[in-house]
Amino acid sequence: MGTLKDRLNDDLHSAMKSRDELTTATLRMALSAVRNAEVAGSEARDLSDDEVLAVLNKESKKRREAATAFSDAGRAEQAAKERSEGEVLERYLPQQLSDDEIAELVAGALAAGGFTGKGQMGPAMKAAQAAVAGRAEGGRVAAAVRKQLG
Known part of the structure; x- marks a missing residue:
């Protein structure tokens, strides 16, 4: 199996073919964040799987925080969307410890x-x-x- 970034790209293509809008949008956002991290700094470079995981963790945390903020503001529909995006990202993260x-x-x-x-x-x-x-x-x-x- 290839790198985590390759897996994200493959899953994006599969989601696009199956017309899964939530997964497509979420994976596009995640890959965009990975590409931004790759070009950050003085020169562009490929990220290791651990670095890609760190980016995905950061994006997942953003989704959880946004869902909480939307819930507190009474915007349940937007909060549900953020939670759903977080669930898509969780598929690529290691199992959380108890x-x-x-x-x-x-x-x-x-x-x-x-x-x-x-x-x-x-x-x-x-x-x-x-x-x-x-x-x-x-x-x-x-x-x-x-x-x-x-």
Whole structure:
């Protein structure tokens, strides 16, 4: 199998052929974000699968936040559209960890790094994020780190 970007392109073509408007629009948006990330900086480059995953995570988070904002503003139809787009993006993201799995990984990272107090929150977060490797939202990881650092 090719890269994640190739998979996105193939799925886009399939969605266009089957006239799936939601998937087509969502994948076009995702591929546009990937292309923007590729040309950001001093010179254009191809992104690795991990970098493409980071872009998709960012786009998925935008959809969740927009859905919440639209719901709070009483725009249920637009909120539902944002949630649907988020569900399409979730197909390409790794399975999210449970709270127990996050706590276990964070505990291991904190023990390995010798982090003990809240004053070490920054380095502890860096170690915890590396252990979680994009399989959980940063906010959930931060909450687990704060809880374990006391």
